[in-house]
Amino acid sequence: MSVVPAEVLPGVRVADDDAEETAVLGPRPRLWPSLAAVYRAQLSRAQVARIPLLFVATFQSIGIMVMLRGVVSGGDDARSVVAGSSVLVVAYVGLNLLAQYFGQLRANGGLDHYATLPVPASAVVLGAAGAYASFTVPGTVVTAVFGCVLFGLPFAHLWVLLAVIPLAGAALSGLGAALGLLAPRPELATLLGQLGMSAALLLGVLPAHRMPEVVQLVRDALPSTYGVEAFARTFGGDPDWALVLGDLGVCAAVGVASLALATWAYRRAAVR
Numbered sequence: 001m002s003v004v005p006a007e008v009l010p011g012v013r014v015a016d017d018d019a020e021e022t023a024v025l026g027p028r029p030r031l032w033p034s035l036a037a038v039y040r041a042q043l044s045r046a047q048v049a050r051i052p053l054l055f056v057a058t059f060q061s062i063g064i065m066v067m068l069r070g071v072v073s074g075g076d077d078a079r080s081v082v083a084g085s086s087v088l089v090v091a092y093v094g095l096n097l098l099a100q101y102f103g104q105l106r107a108n109g110g111l112d113h114y115a116t117l118p119v120p121a122s123a124v125v126l127g128a129a130g131a132y133a134s135f136t137v138p139g140t141v142v143t144a145v146f147g148c149v150l151f152g153l154p155f156a157h158l159w160v161l162l163a164v165i166p167l168a169g170a171a172l173s174g175l176g177a178a179l180g181l182l183a184p185r186p187e188l189a190t191l192l193g194q195l196g197m198s199a200a201l202l203l204g205v206l207p208a209h210r211m212p213e214v215v216q217l218v219r220d221a222l223p224s225t226y227g228v229e230a231f232a233r234t235f236g237g238d239p240d241w242a243l244v245l246g247d248l249g250v251c252a253a254v255g256v257a258s259l260a261l262a263t264w265a266y267r268r269a270a271v272r
Helices: 017-025 031-049 051-068 075-107 110-116 121-134 137-151 158-182 186-205 213-220 224-233 241-270
Strands: none
Touching: 031 121, 051 075, 051 137, 051 186, 075 110, 075 121, 075 137, 075 158, 075 186, 075 224, 110 241, 121 158, 121 241, 137 158, 158 186, 158 224, 158 241, 186 213, 186 224, 224 241
């Protein structure tokens, strides 16, 4: 019996290594379609599970402004209170709830489900962060409008929230996702999220000039601070838009860094 190579036989076609690898692996998933799919799924889930908590976040911020109205009459202090209370809604949902969500997802094996889907890790993180940040828009706007009425501040530049919400939301959501994914237990993720939200409350709502110098340094390290500062500057009669853009730029840079950290933490948690 003689052995004849398969490629010399008629009607036999042997695939090369590259074609075989392509056939087995298939095309790589694209980021934007995957991101859109995760975003829609997360937004649909949030509408059902998070609406009561959004009311809590909004009423909490409004209650803080009502409480501080007795000691703050106007001026720069009122601007800080209104801006800080508005961004606090973003911190409550994006930082606190997202840390809890990813902490629970890691604990109950939900990351294994995402790992089997043909979606990049960045799409999972960005889709969840974007959905949670989008969910804060109604509460943030209601809080800002109520604060302007309560403290007699102008409404002319409330449109700047269109930049503050996504940029501050990206920074805080990325940080919340990273905390949830890096925490070894869901209880610790919940604790870290609560501590982060409390820091945004105390350091963002209270006027900075009333704080000790050491606390002001800690405030400068908090991502939400720059969203608060950007929004507060617009309440003046002639806002310094260069400073506003500078604060928003810091928010954007921190958002990119925190989302990159969250993506790395997701990959790290998914392979364990």
